[in-house]
Amino acid sequence: MDKDTIIEVKNLKTFFYTNQRCNKAINGVSFSVKRGKTLCIVGESGCGKSVTASSIMGLLPKLSRIEEGEINYYSERHGKLRIDQLEQNGPTMRSIRGGEIAMIFQDPMTALNPVFTVGGQIGENLKYHAKITARKIRKKTVDLLSDMGIPAPEQRAKEFPHQFSGGMRQRAMIAMAMSCNPRVLIADEPTTALDVTIQAQIFELMETLKKDYGTAIMLITHDMGVVTELADDVAVMYMGNIVESGTVEDVLHRPAHPYTRALLSSIPVLGKGKQQELEPIKGSTPDPYDRPVGCQFQPRCDFATDKCGTAPVEESCGETHSVMCWYYREVMNHEGK
Template identity: 45%
Template sequence: MQDELFAARDLTIALPGSQGSMIRIVENLSFSLAPREILGIVGESGSGKSMTALAIMGLIDVPGARITGSMLFKGQELVGLGARALRRLRGREIAMIFQDPMTALTPVHTIGWQIDEQIRAHESLSRAGARARTIDLLGEMGVPDPRRAADRYPHQLSGGLRQRAMIAMALSCNPSLLIADEPTTALDVTVQAQILDLLRRLRHNFGSSVLLITHDMGVVAETCDRTLVLYAGNVAERGPTGDIFAHPGHPYARALLASIPPLHGVRPSRLLSIPGQPPSPAERPAGCPFRPRCPQAHAQCEQTPPMVRRGEQDIACVLAAPEPVQA
């Protein structure tokens, strides 16, 4: 599609295992992202969310790792792209807010120095020009007294201010695609709301598309235009967020939604918990990977499920709809 900013097609990420085996962390993943769109990727820990983000950024540095399929960004293929070309894209065109700002930020340099460095790495600005942009960005991110904050070290800032500094760094070169990996983790509810409001405003103020990675379905409902539900490295469901929340088609998506308190109606005395644990990538069951934990599993689930279309939703379940569609 011409309006796609980014499109992954049959993306598979495999890491070396024992005795020369290759363990597939992500399998045949397909999704797209339009300009100024916020796409949420949701799933339990170990579902492949962060690994997908690292693959897009070209940051999987495990020896022997194998990435196949296609990742097109503005028509340019990222799979197999050389290190120098990737460095030109990172920061300038594609940026990432990492999961933990305390470990992602360098503790021995000030916040301002780190943002200045990224700006000067991609643009021909003087130190004074880079610092002026840094202070402006921190101010736009809602950091109080940004000039003073720029001279502080990460440990001297609260978790919310460190997260804002990470977002300012990611936006320093006006990237077209911003990847936010669990940007509200370990933040209190008030700061979470501020960060999510900031992400929603990015597309209007900076024209950025956002790939929001989270395990929090409430964050997805509040923020995202479309949602991709991952389970064990596979697509369980994808489509408009409102449709998935109103009429989830995959048993895993239904279970995730049932595990959060409802905003309206009668509140259950006990929230649903999904029995069992997600499978290890090295021991993924044949057929539907959710089959061992699914209350609706039957013999047909031992076969690889087709991707079926229901309205604008794509659902990897034989019970969802009668007509399969191509991924």
């Protein structure tokens, strides 16, 4: 662990229990988030990105629990904290959540309460974590909404979430998450409902936060364009595992996992022109209750052999680059894309 690490996740397993069945949604995930850096997490729907985020935030639904592993947070105020051992709604977790560690949720209504005004909610968060005067709170709330490109912010601050459009709700929630200048910002698909111009503004605000406060950002996204632009490091998730991780250079330019390669060939890459041959990823993600034996990507993989019936272990394939595939050497040397 180096001193730049702010969050360290070690062998995390988070399972869901429904109808006497167990979904191993996160099945042994390790990564770290570094101060002042952006880690992008990518992967198809259902692979465990949001559950990883909720595990860190201490906001897991009732049917789930952390089965194994550690989540360490290196707080300036509290020193090293085992987040996974804190009570989800206990005083320590509540003093961190929304202040030192903030989250932009995939669904804005997870964070906004329908019975309070938008401005009131942003103000409450500031009051709780930033401890500033009522006048400053009002001013800061309006400034934040205005930074997010919400027109007539003074008026809008007095309105309720249902009076906002979907994209405006998302922006209000982003304002709330950024309001206390968090040490760690977890952003789960923060800009999917937004116009590209607003999206660009929001990413710019995130960059400012990173520069001014050394905020570490964990950004969950489907958009490889966003990854290219913002990421320092990338982790690729598939069915509850991180199958490949490294710097953005490592992962995007020297992909070592067949899944990463497939993901990259399924999306247009900026700068490659109109002639790119896009190929959708074969097949679909398996039923989490009926998983393949061994490597989870095996049924969809062109490189798979009988050996893949045994789950591959994580191996280093470069100084900062690691991968979970028996055939990573072949993948890295493969011709073409």
